[in-house]
Amino acid sequence: MFIAVQITMAAILLVDPVLLYTKVTTDYDLYGIKVAMNDRIMVSADNLYLVWYILPISANSSFICFTYYNETTCDFVYSIVVPMVDSTLFVYNCIDYQGNNLIGFFASNTTCDFLLVNEQIISNYSTQDNFVITIDGNGTGVYGFADDFIFFYELQAPFKLTVWPNIFNISPRAIDIGSSMQYGVLVGYCQSTPSTAIECGSILALNNSLSIPDRVNDISIRSNLNFNWSDPRINFLVAQSRAYSADTTMSVSIAWRTRQILIGIQSLNIVLLYAFDNVSQPISTRQNEIGFSGFGKSVAWLDNQGQKAVILANRYVYLTKQWISSSVHIYDVASDGFTDETQPVLIFPNSEQTMFEVMNVVLIQLTCSKSGTLAIFDILGNTAALISAPAGMYPYTGVPYFTSSFVPCISGTHRNYSGLELCTPCPNGTFSNNCEQCARNDSFCPYGSVQDLSYSTFESIEQNQEYPESPETTVFDDLLMQNMFSLNAQSPHCIRVSPMTWVLVVFMLGIIVAITAVVAEAYCPRTHKIQSRLKQLFQKVDLVGEGEVSKF
CATH class of the missing domain: 2.130.10.10 (YVTN repeat-like/Quinoprotein amine dehydrogenase)
Structure with missing residues (x-):
């Protein structure tokens, strides 16, 4: 039975070539x-x-x-x-x-x-x-x-x-x-x-x-x-x-x-x-x-x-x-x-x-x-068509049509022949859509120029730049030093609370003590006991060098 079916199918293929034909109607790349x-x-x-x-x-x-x-x-x-x-x-x-x-x-x-x-x-x-x-x-x-x-x-x-x-x-x-x-x-x-x-x-x-x-x-x-x-x-x-x-x-x-x-x-x-x-x-x-x-x-x-x-x-x-x-x-x-x-x-x-x-x-x-x-x-x-555009224009395809339109070359570009290509920038020394020759002696007409401009129309720009200043920041060490070593005499209160005032007071007291000790050393030999007591005092206070503030 199977062999009979095969023979029948082979006979149909021989007499009906359309059965061998591959047709895919959605394939536009076929045949x-x-x-x-x-x-x-x-x-x-x-x-x-x-x-x-x-x-x-x-x-x-x-x-x-x-x-x-x-x-x-x-x-x-x-x-x-x-x-x-x-x-x-x-x-x-x-x-x-x-x-x-x-x-x-x-x-x-x-x-x-x-x-x-x-x-x-x-x-x-x-x-x-x-x-x-x-x-x-x-x-x-x-x-x-x-x-x-x-x-x-x-x-x-x-x-x-x-x-x-x-x-x-x-x-x-x-x-x-x-x-x-x-x-x-x-x-x-x-x-x-x-x-x-x-x-x-x-x-x-x-x-x-x-x-x-x-x-x-x-x-x-x-x-x-x-x-x-x-x-x-x-x-x-x-x-x-x-x-x-x-x-x-x-x-x-x-x-x-x-x-x-x-x-x-x-x-x-x-x-x-x-x-x-x-x-x-x-x-x-x-x-x-x-x-x-x-x-x-x-x-x-x-x-x-x-x-x-x-x-x-x-x-x-x-x-x-x-x-x-x-x-x-x-x-x-x-x-x-x-x-x-x-x-x-x-x-x-x-x-x-x-x-x-x-x-x-x-x-x-x-x-x-x-x-x-x-x-x-x-x-x-x-399907769509790009239509060859005349000189001075190019085909524009951003349109809802099946064919392109023509638009003029933008300023500074040109094309002196018909075709599909885009317009190209005008060469040095020319300007505008027709790439006309720049006529001035001091013309500024670089590649793709739109107008014939003179160099004199451009303002000179100073290119020198100063070194930029550092931004202001709050540095507490600087503020402390500035306030400690300045004497604000705007009011008695400011004088009393100023660190500089008390530095001067202590400094003056130190000078007085030093002068008194020197004078006593010179004119009162019995003052050695006083010096010993002061030395012991400085040692106990231990402010500087184990009390060795000075040698008497």
């Missing part, structure tokens, strides 16, 4: 990229509420549109892409209730009226865990890569879908074409041995629907990762390339103006920078401390100039995967390079650009438009 944007719209997918959110890109925007899954046959959306050109269509790939792999797209001619244009099933293939898509530079076609197949989907009538089997031996994790129509970059895991998979990538030549993309050049990744023997990453191992895990996702972005490629491997806490024309070894790499993971979870070029790299710098404890922090780093690769010593020109959030009120602090994805606007996506499915 693909859930946010996309261009300079007109930002789109995100919500598998919990079965809806796409479409946000027009403008400053201080709280207006949002909704397009529901029920217009499609989707059960769980993997990814979204939008054209780099200013278009209001968006493409999705998803899994339907039968476990089929789907591709489709919506388009709109108005602000919020999105209509399903086309949707197709990628037939004859089981549910794919590793299933990524990207759109070409003109927004006319979509390429898809899965473990078992590759396809090209035309976004113009008759919406032709061409599918080929995947012969590349790459289990895909990320794909990017950028503004190109000719080449793309695919990264993922390659099965090097039956029990070991390694990070790998390829440069692909694109042929639209004519033929399967050509594998032009392989990107050396694993061979260029050299970790210290004490680094726990040296033991990192992916056993099966096709086994999906959100912890082993990768990210890639290509800038065609500079012909450079960013590849992020969050499990190894590292981002690699390659030249498109030489992928045998990276130009440079950057990692974010040993003992952590998450750096490079998502990467992008800030705009179509390809000079600044945007990296999602998450921090997880390497062994436990416990989240510590999330931030977005922007590096000026063209000016500063890209190494472990390179400092970012912006870290978001910061003291002047705090996290959006509508966002959770745990970020999981980001993307950028060609004009330099940045979209971020959090663990709860919320």
Whole structure:
């Protein structure tokens, strides 16, 4: 009986692939990229509420549109892409209730009226865990890569879908074409041995629907990762390339103006920078401390100039995967390079650009438009956008909206280009928001000056300080000495009770006795008896030296 049940279950699994499909609607980090944007719209997918959110890109925007899954046959959306050109269509790939792999797209001619244009099933293939898509530079076609197949989907009538089997031996994790129509970059895991998979990538030549993309050049990744023997990453191992895990996702972005490629491997806490024309070894790499993971979870070029790299710098404890922090780093690769010593020109959030009120602090994805606007996506499915601010202003995020606003640079700071960065203090010899040159001969214009001031306007301050006086204290010894040896003649009573009066009286009596004794010694020899008696008296009194006050 037990054997019969096992055979029945195996047969069901073979005919119904949806039973193998893992779906967690509250996990926004599961299966693909859930946010996309261009300079007109930002789109995100919500598998919990079965809806796409479409946000027009403008400053201080709280207006949002909704397009529901029920217009499609989707059960769980993997990814979204939008054209780099200013278009209001968006493409999705998803899994339907039968476990089929789907591709489709919506388009709109108005602000919020999105209509399903086309949707197709990628037939004859089981549910794919590793299933990524990207759109070409003109927004006319979509390429898809899965473990078992590759396809090209035309976004113009008759919406032709061409599918080929995947012969590349790459289990895909990320794909990017950028503004190109000719080449793309695919990264993922390659099965090097039956029990070991390694990070790998390829440069692909694109042929639209004519033929399967050509594998032009392989990107050396694993061979260029050299970790210290004490680094726990040296033991990192992916056993099966096709086994999906959100912890082993990768990210890639290509800038065609500079012909450079960013590849992020969050499990190894590292981002690699390659030249498109030489992928045998990276130009440079950057990692974010040993003992952590998450750096490079998502990467992008800030705009179509390809000079600044945007990296999602998450921090997880390497062994436990416990989240510590999330931030977005922007590096000026063209000016500063890209190494472990390179400092970012912006870290978001910061003291002047705090996290959006509508966002959770745990970020999981980001993307950028060609004009330099940045979209971020959090663990709860919320999205927000930092819009590139014009010169003389910077993006301000302390607003209850989904997009940033623009505020002027504070006095003494400036920025003479559009971007996301904060304004910087004016250099020495300049002042105000425009960093105007100080014109006075005796100008006082230090770093970050607000006004052109003359040195003569400052008063000279005397820096000499006298030695501080000791505080007054009550010292009873001093008071006693002062009162004992002073004679207060203000009244007869004061004279009578003064210690000095009685000292003088005793002193005078002593003098009289001494004089009398000396005179008696000289003129009255019989006075020896008197002296003996006095001596005996002094000995009995014993005031000083056993009575030896003086020698007679």
